[in-house]
Amino acid sequence: MKIGGLLKFSFINYPEKLSAVVFTQGCNFRCPYCHNPELVLPKYFRIGIPEGEVLAFLEKRRQQLEGVVVTGGEPTIQKDLINFLQKVKSMGYLLKLDSNGSRPDVLKEIIRLKLVDYIAMDIKVPLEKYYWVTDGKDYTSQIQESINLITGSGLDHEFRTTVVKPHISPQEDLPKIAQLIPKAKRYHLQQFFAHENVLEATLVDAANYSTQEIADMNAQYGIG
Numbered sequence: 001m002k003i004g005g006l007l008k009f010s011f012i013n014y015p016e017k018l019s020a021v022v023f024t025q026g027c028n029f030r031c032p033y034c035h036n037p038e039l040v041l042p043k044y045f046r047i048g049i050p051e052g053e054v055l056a057f058l059e060k061r062r063q064q065l066e067g068v069v070v071t072g073g074e075p076t077i078q079k080d081l082i083n084f085l086q087k088v089k090s091m092g093y094l095l096k097l098d099s100n101g102s103r104p105d106v107l108k109e110i111i112r113l114k115l116v117d118y119i120a121m122d123i124k125v126p127l128e129k130y131y132w133v134t135d136g137k138d139y140t141s142q143i144q145e146s147i148n149l150i151t152g153s154g155l156d157h158e159f160r161t162t163v164v165k166p167h168i169s170p171q172e173d174l175p176k177i178a179q180l181i182p183k184a185k186r187y188h189l190q191q192f193f194a195h196e197n198v199l200e201a202t203l204v205d206a207a208n209y210s211t212q213e214i215a216d217m218n219a220q221y222g223i224g
């Protein structure tokens with residue numbers, strides 16, 4: 001596994017669990033609002049953390065930590081993700097996987113092997129707008145298949161959308177996203193924070209939806 005970062009303790013990445021967060025390096029999407037260019041664009045990659053070092057840390061912290069979150073980048077593009085999850089699971093941890101939903105074949109195998117306890121998937125935009133985050137490539141069937149796999153898995157799960165102004169219209173786009181996830185256990189909208197470190201320079205100074213506007217969107221479209 002190419003591991004670009006390790007957060008040793010987190011109270012927010014796994015709902016209600018004290019967890020460690022493993023950040024994989026590399027992503028097949030190019031979301032303009034991404035806050036982690038150093039995990040996405042090879043020219044910004046830092047020297048990775050050896051997998052053995054991460055596993056040794058997790059082994060040592062078995063008594064203190066409840067869960068491990070594997071996030072990215074995009075974890076499902078890592079060739080040895082399943083092997084890594086098996087090793088972590090065998091230590092007795094609860095596992096949460098964050099994914100952009102582009103690799104339903106990998107998600108299917110992970111679900112079949114019962115390797116994770118929680119899956120979180122971003123739904124970036126309505127299907128017909130996905131080209132905006134994929135560098136023009138068509139991932140619509142994969143996104144739809146991943147949603148179906150996750151909602152049919154029986155696992156705890158959540159979907160989320162970062163609402164970036166003006167690329168996501170609450171009136172036009174959120175109803176279309178809601179139609180994709182009628183069986184979701186949880187869905188929430190999150191605010192985009194303009195940031196020096198976003199992938200697309202034009203978004204560095206972008207205007208945000210306000211906290212109240214996001215709360216209103218969650219009241220209307222949020223689940224759980």
Ligand code: SF4
Binds near residue numbers: 033034035036039072
């Ligand atoms: S926000 Fe987009 S580009 Fe960034 S890691 Fe997630 S899927 Fe990849």
